[in-house]
Amino acid sequence: MKSINLCLSERSGPGAFRLLVLTSLLLGPLLFPALSAAVNLSGDSRTYLQSRETAIDQNILGVYEYLDFAVQNVGNETISFHTGGWLRYDLRDEQFGRKSNNDLQYSYLSFRAATDNTVVNLGRVMVFEGVASERVDGVYARTDMAAGFGISAFAGNPVETNSDLSGNDLIYGGRIGHQGGDLYRIGVSALKVEKDSDDYREEQGVDLWLHPMNKVDITGRSSYNGVTKGWMEHAYALSLGPFDKVRLNTEASWINYDDYFFRATISAFALQPGLLTPHEGVRILGQDISYAATDKLYFTADYKNFNYDIAGNANYYGGKVNYAYSSVSGSGFSYHRMEGESDRLQYDEYRLYGYTKIDRTNLAVDVIDISYANAINGVDNSYSLSVAALYDLNEAWKMGADAEYSRNPDFDRDVRAFVKVLYRFGSKGGV
Amino acid sequence: MTKTSTKLLLSLVVPLLLFGMYACAHTTSMATVHPTEVPAFPVCSDCHTDSRAALNHTSDFSTTHKFYAVQNKQACTICHKESFCSDCHAHKEEIKPSDKYKDSVERALPHRGDYLNQHKIDGRVNPASCMKCHGRSNNERCRVCHK
Known part of the structure; x- marks a missing residue:
C-alpha cells in the first residue's frame, strides 16, 4: 500500500464554476433546443454578503452567489437537468488564500422512468446508497425489480479533497435491497475506491428499516472496512410514537476509530496522540422523550x-x-x-x-x-x-x-x- | 465443477436473473413532486399509513434522516431539491448552514453560535459526527488550521 501524503490538493479544480456556467449557458440551449413551451425551468438565486473577522485578524467581506436550477421535460418528460454551484468574491481581505472561490455542487442529466422507479443520473451526482454517501463525477442508476427487490449502482471519479497521489482515481459500488411491504426494508451495499489500481477504500454494509407496527420504527446500519478488516460503525435508532402525546427515541452506536477514520483527507482525523487516540472506540447510547x-x-x-x-x-x-x-x-x-x-x-x-x-x-x-x-x-x-x-x-x-x-x-x-x-x-x- | 466454469456460469446466470427481475418489476414510479403543499416539519403519518409514515420530521429526524436517505433518497426528492441536501452535505462550503438560515431558529442546523471554540469540544466528544461531512470533502475551512 502506498504511503499517503497528507499534503492536500483540491480535486474539483478552479474551473468548477466556469463548468457550471458553460454547462448551463452553452450546453443547455444546445442540448435542449426548445427552451420552449414544453420545457419547465425553475430555480433559485441566493446572493449573500457576509462580514466577519477571522481568528487570524482578517476582516472578511465576501459576496456569494449561489445558483441552482432545474430544467424539467427536456424534450421528453422523463428527462431533466439539474445544476447548482456558488461563486465568492472578497471585497476586503481574502479568505483561505484566495480572493475568489467557487464550487460546482451538482450538475447532472437525469432520466426518470414512469415505471419501476428507474433513475439514471449522469454528471456530478450525490450518491446516498447504503455505505455510500459520496459525490461522484460519473453515473448513478437504480431501479425496482421483481418481488420487492431494488438495485442501484454508481461509478466514476470521487469528488473530494484528497491526498496527493498520482495515477487513476476510481470509485464504484452499489446496493441491493429488499422491501417487504410496509414491514421492513433491508439492503446490502459496498463501495470501492481505487487509486492508481491500489485498493484505497473498501467498505461493505447492511442497512435496515423495520416497521413492526404503525409509528414504531427501527432504523440503522452497520459498516465494515474491507481494508483494515474491522467494523467501522454500528448505528441504530428506535422510534416509538404510538402513544397519544409521548414519543420515545433511542439511539445506540459503536464506532471504532482505526476503521472509521481510515483515509480521511484532513489531518484533524489523523490517528495520533493529541488528535484522535489510535485504537480508541466509543459506544454512544442516547434516549429522548x-x-x-x-x-x-x-x-x-x-x-x-x-x-x-x-x-x-x-x-x-x-x-x-x-x-x-x-x-x-x-x-x-x-x-x-x-x-x-x-x-x-x-x-x-x-x-x-x-x-x-x-x-x-x-x-x-x-x-x-x-x-x-x-x-x-x-x-x-x-x-x-x-x-x-x-x-x-x-x-x-x-x-x-x-x-x-x-x-x-x-x-x-x-x-x-x-x-x-x-x-x-x-x-x-x-x- | 472447476473455478473457471463456475465463474462463467455466474457471469451468465446473474445478468440473466437481474434482467428477468427487472423485466418483471411492474411498479409505478413515485411522484416527482408532492401532489399537495407540505408544511414545514411535516407529519407524514397524518395522511400516510404505509412506509412513508416513518418520514415524520420530528425532532429526532435531523439525526435519523441518514438512515432513510441511504435506502430511499427518491422519497426525499419529492419535497426537497438537491440544493437542500448540499447546503450541509457539501463538497466545498464556506458558509455555515446556520449562518445562511439565521432567521430559521426553529430548525436543527449544525454549528450555531460560536463554533470555533465549540468544535474543539464536539470534536473530542464524537469526532465521527464531524467525519461524515468534513472527512473527505468540505474541509477547506478546516485546513486553515489543520494543515
Missing part, C-alpha cells in the same frame, strides 16, 4: 452517554421546551449539561430563541450561552446573540439581514453581519 402537552406546547428531555475505550466517560443531558404561538411564531428554551472526565467536557449550555412574522417580515432572535467549569483561554463563559429579519417582497423575492454578537474563548468581541437577497424563479415546489 418528547411530550406534547398541547398542540402548541412541547417538552423534550434527552440523555446521551459516551463510553470510550480509552478516554473514559461523558454524559450529555438536558431538556427543552417549545411553544408555538401560531404557525409563524413561537419560542423555545433549552438547557444541557456536559459532564466528561476531561476538563473541556464540563459545561452548561443554555439556548433561548423566538421567532414571529409581522406583516411580511419574519423576525428571529437567538441567544446561546455556555458556561465552562474550567476556563478556556481565561474565559469561563461564552455567549452569542443574533437577530435576523427576512422580508417577503413577493412570492419570488425575499431580502434579509442579520447580525450576531458574541464573546468566546477565541474572540473578546466578535461582530458578524449577513445580508441576503433570494430570488426563486419558475415553477413552485420543493425547498
Whole structure:
C-alpha cells in the first residue's frame, strides 16, 4: 500500500464554476433546443454578503452567489437537468488564500422512468446508497425489480479533497435491497475506491428499516472496512410514537476509530496522540422523550452517554421546551449539561430563541450561552446573540439581514453581519 | 465443477436473473413532486399509513434522516431539491448552514453560535459526527488550521 501524503490538493479544480456556467449557458440551449413551451425551468438565486473577522485578524467581506436550477421535460418528460454551484468574491481581505472561490455542487442529466422507479443520473451526482454517501463525477442508476427487490449502482471519479497521489482515481459500488411491504426494508451495499489500481477504500454494509407496527420504527446500519478488516460503525435508532402525546427515541452506536477514520483527507482525523487516540472506540447510547402537552406546547428531555475505550466517560443531558404561538411564531428554551472526565467536557449550555412574522417580515432572535467549569483561554463563559429579519417582497423575492454578537474563548468581541437577497424563479415546489 | 466454469456460469446466470427481475418489476414510479403543499416539519403519518409514515420530521429526524436517505433518497426528492441536501452535505462550503438560515431558529442546523471554540469540544466528544461531512470533502475551512 502506498504511503499517503497528507499534503492536500483540491480535486474539483478552479474551473468548477466556469463548468457550471458553460454547462448551463452553452450546453443547455444546445442540448435542449426548445427552451420552449414544453420545457419547465425553475430555480433559485441566493446572493449573500457576509462580514466577519477571522481568528487570524482578517476582516472578511465576501459576496456569494449561489445558483441552482432545474430544467424539467427536456424534450421528453422523463428527462431533466439539474445544476447548482456558488461563486465568492472578497471585497476586503481574502479568505483561505484566495480572493475568489467557487464550487460546482451538482450538475447532472437525469432520466426518470414512469415505471419501476428507474433513475439514471449522469454528471456530478450525490450518491446516498447504503455505505455510500459520496459525490461522484460519473453515473448513478437504480431501479425496482421483481418481488420487492431494488438495485442501484454508481461509478466514476470521487469528488473530494484528497491526498496527493498520482495515477487513476476510481470509485464504484452499489446496493441491493429488499422491501417487504410496509414491514421492513433491508439492503446490502459496498463501495470501492481505487487509486492508481491500489485498493484505497473498501467498505461493505447492511442497512435496515423495520416497521413492526404503525409509528414504531427501527432504523440503522452497520459498516465494515474491507481494508483494515474491522467494523467501522454500528448505528441504530428506535422510534416509538404510538402513544397519544409521548414519543420515545433511542439511539445506540459503536464506532471504532482505526476503521472509521481510515483515509480521511484532513489531518484533524489523523490517528495520533493529541488528535484522535489510535485504537480508541466509543459506544454512544442516547434516549429522548418528547411530550406534547398541547398542540402548541412541547417538552423534550434527552440523555446521551459516551463510553470510550480509552478516554473514559461523558454524559450529555438536558431538556427543552417549545411553544408555538401560531404557525409563524413561537419560542423555545433549552438547557444541557456536559459532564466528561476531561476538563473541556464540563459545561452548561443554555439556548433561548423566538421567532414571529409581522406583516411580511419574519423576525428571529437567538441567544446561546455556555458556561465552562474550567476556563478556556481565561474565559469561563461564552455567549452569542443574533437577530435576523427576512422580508417577503413577493412570492419570488425575499431580502434579509442579520447580525450576531458574541464573546468566546477565541474572540473578546466578535461582530458578524449577513445580508441576503433570494430570488426563486419558475415553477413552485420543493425547498 | 472447476473455478473457471463456475465463474462463467455466474457471469451468465446473474445478468440473466437481474434482467428477468427487472423485466418483471411492474411498479409505478413515485411522484416527482408532492401532489399537495407540505408544511414545514411535516407529519407524514397524518395522511400516510404505509412506509412513508416513518418520514415524520420530528425532532429526532435531523439525526435519523441518514438512515432513510441511504435506502430511499427518491422519497426525499419529492419535497426537497438537491440544493437542500448540499447546503450541509457539501463538497466545498464556506458558509455555515446556520449562518445562511439565521432567521430559521426553529430548525436543527449544525454549528450555531460560536463554533470555533465549540468544535474543539464536539470534536473530542464524537469526532465521527464531524467525519461524515468534513472527512473527505468540505474541509477547506478546516485546513486553515489543520494543515
